[in-house]
Amino acid sequence: MRKRLITALSGLALATAIGLVPSTSAQAEPDIDTVQARVDRLYHEAEQASERYNDAKIELDALQRDLESLRADQERQDADLGAVREQVKDTMLRQFEGQGISAVGEVFVSDDPSAFLSQLSTMSSYTSYQDALLDDYATEVQALDIRRTATATRLEQVEKTEERLAAEKATIEAKHSEAESLLDRLKEEERTQILSRGSTTVPSVVPASGRAAAAVAYAMAQVGDAYVYGAAGPSAWDCSGLTMVAWAQAGVALPHSSSAQYSSGARVSSSDLQPGDLVFYYSPISHVGMYIGNGLIVHAANPSSGTRVAELYSMPYVGAVRPG
Template sequence: MASHRKPKPRPLTGPAARTALTLALAAAASTTAFQGSGHADPRPGSTARVKAKVDKLHHEAEKATEAYNGAKEKADEAAEELEKLRDQAARKQERLNATRDALGAHAAAEYRSGGVDPSLQLALSSSPENYLERAAVAERAGARQADSVRRVGEQARGVRQLREEAAGTATSLKSAADSARRHKRTVQGKLREAEKLLDRLTPEKRAEVLGDDGHGGVPEGPDGSDGSDGTARADRSGGGSGDGAREATAPATGVAPDSRAARAVSFARGALGKPYVWGATGPDAYDCSGLTQAAWKAAGVSLPRTTYTQIDAGRHIPRSGLAPGDLVFFYGSVSHVGLYIGDGQMIHAPRPGAPVRVAPIDEMPFSGATRPA
């Protein structure tokens, strides 16, 4: 009778054993990777590295933003000037055409009269006295025509000059527009790179990174890196709660030196919570210099567009003499600005992902302050 017992398995040896072991290890590795792939949770310490990179990218983007703002301002001014020059040239051309038409009509009239020699006309005249009177009138008319001819020449030169100025302004406009586009691409590239890094973090870690208003601890000295005195600022005190949220109301601290400064501070308070958008000047979003420009505009003071020009738009104030409404600037490159509100606090538009909010001025390397005039 045949046996139906299951054969006893024989252990694998040689190449078959090595193949089985390889497959088992690969399966285990795949399972582990799958189970841990829910979020690219950074390794210990990697969040700090991501934060450092994001801070640096945001700060570089802000410097490029201020360069973009300056180039765009030049382009806008050039476009406005070009429009004025073209309008002036058109009006001068109209006057030139009118003067030329009048001269043409006079020349045609003389041609129709036959151009008889004046002495012969006097000899043939039945009333020499009347002729002489008409001749005097004609002489005055001739002087006026000569003046018209001179005006034609002057007007033509004026039109040519305006057109040359317009051509130069058009060249400046193109240069400024090209520069603005280059800086725009730089800003967008930096922000895209920062966003990719932030996407690697959990929502909690992302909020923690964006909860800090700083722009990175990279030293900035003569070469354009961060730090007003050429060294890195180690103390970044007053950095907030770390959860990305700030108080939506600014503490009423300090006394503004005048009513205009008070109005600027009041405007900035009203902007709290609005998003940071690079290149924005309100009313729904701001970048750092756009916020300070809008705040002082509400107070009746016209500030230039960029941090680099705003720092010289008034009286320089030492840190010990700060008062609400003063503009406070940061980094050796003067690439960030806020509005001082007293007690070491400012209102500013920090960076993408961080809305307009209150922050200590000690969060970033202080580079100077200005009281708008």
């Protein structure tokens, strides 16, 4: 009897203990600060890819211009080679006229310039004029080969750059999508709280002067516009697209790349900043804004925030330049 009682009490204790243990472990939702940090990191990684994309586009444009020039040069060289070839053919035909033309005919059936040159070199009894023509032909063949090689090399570089562009675009889209998914999981008030962080009251007057005044006025007029990777207006921007078009209003041409813009003017210390100066962030540089005075910048921030005013040191500061 005592043994059965102990067994029953043990079973009751075990059942009670099991009832107190939850069947599945509760997974705590990440707090706003954690989500904020993850979203900021994803947007920054997407922007890094976007700026690399911009750099690759600049490189691709230069390569394509060079390729067009090389192709045109190759076509001119091909025409020059054809003209010399015709002169050699005419001279050889005249020399062998009446002596049977079968050997010469075999020479002319080949369309390969190197083969044609090799066959001609086996023939003898050239006049000094014919020797000069042959030398000209050899020179033109070599020049054409050089141009063909250069064209093929540049074409390969174009193809590799286009592959880089596609890869960077895929990275941008993946990081952006992941950040948006994180934000979509938050409640509306939490999302609003995250997106409102870092916002600053827009100053009514910016004390800019000279050419910088036109650049600052244009940039400030875009506050509230959307942020789109790779965009340069008129109603959506990325960081370097905004500063590029803003300074274009002052007659200053800038590349569509934050890292390239860092080399577009004289370096300025943080203590000497003036409205219109370009300020750069992160290492390697992947973001640019425009200083507007009083420790503030205007910049195309990210897809959630758009174009806004922020504090100068709201991101890891690298340096500044003064365009123009």
